[in-house]
Amino acid sequence: MTAIAEHPSADVVDADPALRVDGLTVDIRTISGTVRAVDGVTFEARRGETLALLGESGCGKSMTATALVGLLEPVAEVTAGRAELVGRDGVADLLAVDRKARRKLAGTELAIVFQDALTALNPLYTVGTQLAEPFQIHHGMKAREAKAKAVELMARVGIPQPETRLDSYPHQFSGGMRQRLLIAMAVALNPRVLIADEPTTALDVTVQAQIMALLRSLRTEYDMAVVLITHDLALVAEEADRVAVMYAGNIVETGLVAEVFTNPRHPYTRGLLDSVPVNAVRGDELKSIGGSPPDLHSIPKGCAYQDRCPLVADLCRSTKPALDVVAKGHRSACHFPQEVVNV
Amino acid sequence: MSDQLLQVRDLRKTFRVPGSKSGLTALDGITLEVGRGETLGLVGESGCGKSTLARTLMMLERPDSGSVSFDGIDPFALRGKDLLKFRRRVQMVFQDPYASLNSRMSAGDLVAEPWRTHGSMYASRGERQARVRELLEMVGLGAKAADKYPQEFSGGQRQRIGIARALALNPDVVICDEPVSALDLSVQAQVLNLLNDLQRDLGISYVFISHDLSVVRHVADRVAVMYLGRIVESGPTGAVFDSPSHPYTAALMSAAPTLDASHRKERILLKGEVPSPLNPPSGCRFRTRCWKATDVCATERPPLAVDPQSATHGAECHHPLVGEPALSASA
Numbered sequence: 001m002t003a004i005a006e007h008p009s010a011d012v013v014d015a016d017p018a019l020r021v022d023g024l025t026v027d028i029r030t031i032s033g034t035v036r037a038v039d040g041v042t043f044e045a046r047r048g049e050t051l052a053l054l055g056e057s058g059c060g061k062s063m064t065a066t067a068l069v070g071l072l073e074p075v076a077e078v079t080a081g082r083a084e085l086v087g088r089d090g091v092a093d094l095l096a097v098d099r100k101a102r103r104k105l106a107g108t109e110l111a112i113v114f115q116d117a118l119t120a121l122n123p124l125y126t127v128g129t130q131l132a133e134p135f136q137i138h139h140g141m142k143a144r145e146a147k148a149k150a151v152e153l154m155a156r157v158g159i160p161q162p163e164t165r166l167d168s169y170p171h172q173f174s175g176g177m178r179q180r181l182l183i184a185m186a187v188a189l190n191p192r193v194l195i196a197d198e199p200t201t202a203l204d205v206t207v208q209a210q211i212m213a214l215l216r217s218l219r220t221e222y223d224m225a226v227v228l229i230t231h232d233l234a235l236v237a238e239e240a241d242r243v244a245v246m247y248a249g250n251i252v253e254t255g256l257v258a259e260v261f262t263n264p265r266h267p268y269t270r271g272l273l274d275s276v277p278v279n280a281v282r283g284d285e286l287k288s289i290g291g292s293p294p295d296l297h298s299i300p301k302g303c304a305y306q307d308r309c310p311l312v313a314d315l316c317r318s319t320k321p322a323l324d325v326v327a328k329g330h331r332s333a334c335h336f337p338q339e340v341v342n343v
Numbered sequence: 344m345s346d347q348l349l350q351v352r353d354l355r356k357t358f359r360v361p362g363s364k365s366g367l368t369a370l371d372g373i374t375l376e377v378g379r380g381e382t383l384g385l386v387g388e389s390g391c392g393k394s395t396l397a398r399t400l401m402m403l404e405r406p407d408s409g410s411v412s413f414d415g416i417d418p419f420a421l422r423g424k425d426l427l428k429f430r431r432r433v434q435m436v437f438q439d440p441y442a443s444l445n446s447r448m449s450a451g452d453l454v455a456e457p458w459r460t461h462g463s464m465y466a467s468r469g470e471r472q473a474r475v476r477e478l479l480e481m482v483g484l485g486a487k488a489a490d491k492y493p494q495e496f497s498g499g500q501r502q503r504i505g506i507a508r509a510l511a512l513n514p515d516v517v518i519c520d521e522p523v524s525a526l527d528l529s530v531q532a533q534v535l536n537l538l539n540d541l542q543r544d545l546g547i548s549y550v551f552i553s554h555d556l557s558v559v560r561h562v563a564d565r566v567a568v569m570y571l572g573r574i575v576e577s578g579p580t581g582a583v584f585d586s587p588s589h590p591y592t593a594a595l596m597s598a599a600p601t602l603d604a605s606h607r608k609e610r611i612l613l614k615g616e617v618p619s620p621l622n623p624p625s626g627c628r629f630r631t632r633c634w635k636a637t638d639v640c641a642t643e644r645p646p647l648a649v650d651p652q653s654a655t656h657g658a659e660c661h662h663p664l665v666g667e668p669a670l671s672a673s674a
Contacts, residue, residue: 056527056528056529057527174616175616176616177616204388204389204554204616204617205388205554205556205595205598205599206388206594206595206598206613206616207388207616208598208600209597209598209610209612209613210612210613213610213612231527231528232600233528233602234557234599234600234601234602235600237600237601237602237604238600238601238607239600261602271529272528272529273602274532275528275529275531275532276528276557276602277532277535277557277558277560277561278557278601278602278603282560282561282562282563282564282580284561285536285539286532286535286536286561287532288529288530288531288532288533288536289529289530289532290533292497292498292499292500292527292529292530293527293529
């Protein structure tokens, strides 16, 4: 009745890039002016690898994902950047494609799994209909053939008795099963890139473990690049190969998880890691980051983290630090990356 | 630790559900104790009954049977003024600092609101205002915060207002229902530190409900693990975390991701999900997902197996784990 989870391997660093995001910038129009929610984000996701976008609420991680899949709210707008998806038929810029081209890419090359499976599924159609839809639209299958594919898919993601559950509606499934359905829909057409936006946040830990194990095995089976969006450091430590830490719309540190988490080069990453109660003795003072993230309306000039940073200097108030290399494959947007150890 | 403040014996609560004869048994014989100045961590997955238990301790639900003894008093036997006096002693901090504060009241009014019901506590307006300032200082917001409204505060600061309000009546026990789960990590640590400092200074007891095991490990003196309306394992925090006896506890611990590689356990992937509490399994309620289940688990309720290493650590299991639980589980 049990299985042991395999740990993510670190030897996929040189796999093919499937998604290259360069300088992605998203502005949101609000009553009190335009704010920059994503500020020139650059990262790369490779096939067979999990890249985590890690950050607290409002840091722009979900906005990055919605921009990539073209689901931004009308008030939000991509104002700069490129996002190259290396697909079967060549390279497409996700930020520049027209509706028709995007529709062709949706599901076949790029898919997304949302946090809240109940709102992501249509309550008025049976899950069989919803799971069969991608096959009918993209592969031109007949209904019966597509239903057979749906059953196959349900079995693959671990839904018991798929033939009988085909005619059930989303509300008749538990939270974990709904998330499995959503994952099944996402991988139906074997996409190159799967974006998972907080896929287990609404689930209990024992179910979370099941869902993450499923995502891992699908990633290997389909050789997908998985972009895992989360606020959970421990989940990143266990599931991701590389991590990009976001703060106030910027990536402040990126690199291999093992490297970034053991040898952080940005004081924010360091602060987050110290805030997790690990081995903390009962009653011990936890280290915490003072203050709270800046309001997007009033991000300070220079480094966005300056008001909470123990290393802050005059330079930080005047000049925004670039995301520079600090070690092989490890970048940090801090003026004083070498001093982070002393914090 | 010190003497027991709160004793709960065999608490049962079943809700009537249309179309179900047996109803939904949310609490199926809960027994627990909370000492003075102690923190009891309550862990379990959604639907296990932890919120019903919290509501019962707050006297928002009346149990079907069983007893609650608070400092020797049975709160459910109290009426009128005695009951009002009693309610002061148990207060609550809620999960969602956005939903639990009225956005049309200032922070000062929110903190002072409990005294509208308990008017005798601070007689004069001046006294009340002084106490509000004191409470806001105590939770690290500063007296000036009194005139601001909830929407002017961040999530962490709002939770501090909620804590100040819970402390306004000088309670003996504060029930914290997922007090930090809505907060960002960097802010979570601040609030946990605050709760810790307040306990040290005021000697209050906490019943700390959380699904986050690393948080519970940090704050709790003792832990009780709930599954489908029962406490399946309880004991000192260290004992329960480091050598869980119940397979469910072991699976729960192993399922939670951890940052610390040295604490990482081989993952026990449980089959399926928690069964519906409307139709719980016979015998041991965990048996449908348990890899150690045998015939006896289906027919008989498991007895309490006490850890030979620690008399206060016990689990309700026919086949309690000994030694390395994760290894024996994966074998």
